[in-house]
Amino acid sequence: MNESPDSPRAPDEGLVAWTHVIYGLHALAVLIGVTSAATVVGAFVFSLPSIVAVVLSYLKRGEAAGTFLESHYRWLIRTFWFAVLWGAIAIVVTLALVLTLVGILVAWLPVLVVGVWLIYRVARGWLALKDGKALARRPMIGRP
Template identity: 40%
Template sequence: MSDALQPEENNGVSLRTLTHIVYGLFALGLISAGFLGVASIAAIVLAYLKRSDAAGTLYASHFDWIIRTFWWGLLWLVLSAMATWIFIGWLTGLVAIVWVVYRIAKGWLALLSGAAPSPEL
């Protein structure tokens, strides 16, 4: 008599919306110059948590792109901070920040066009 309930196909936020949220949080953390650095950390945690749900989809490449951008950017910013005592760290830090902004913009624009971020550069 009673029909079994079928699980809903679209529970919660879609992966596309979630990917936009991750890019937005990462950009907010970067724009705020560290004052809202928690937003960047939240973006990376969210990307790690949802990466397995996105496996085999277009969004998996976006989560990987964001995660790689975070870790490489953090590495170069830490190395730049250590190199500030020889004054070259300021320049390399600026280059690292520009690179992270470029990667966020490139990935987000690829998401808006429905494509995976391309790995060149």
């Protein structure tokens, strides 16, 4: 017995493949946003590939329990929902800047920042998956 009780079990290779597919779907949504008239945030939140990816993440996360993939499914689901939140905030800030005529030249910045954050999240997660590593859970303020 070389494994300690706290060490994660090895995931099924099929589940690893599914996780790659999910990251690929999110990456496709980002690519759609980068190469089209849509924004990265808009494509990530509203495009079919990303919606399919988040549904698959919810369906597959139970199978990932106790493996390093568990952190990836948490990462993927949180990335989607935080994209919805930050995207909504970015749109409100952008509209406020445009309507006040103060920031017409910089009104695109909030959406750009969220788009770059999304690219980072998809790339970091997928690279960690490629290396067979879990994504570290950073402690939140007040979390034991």
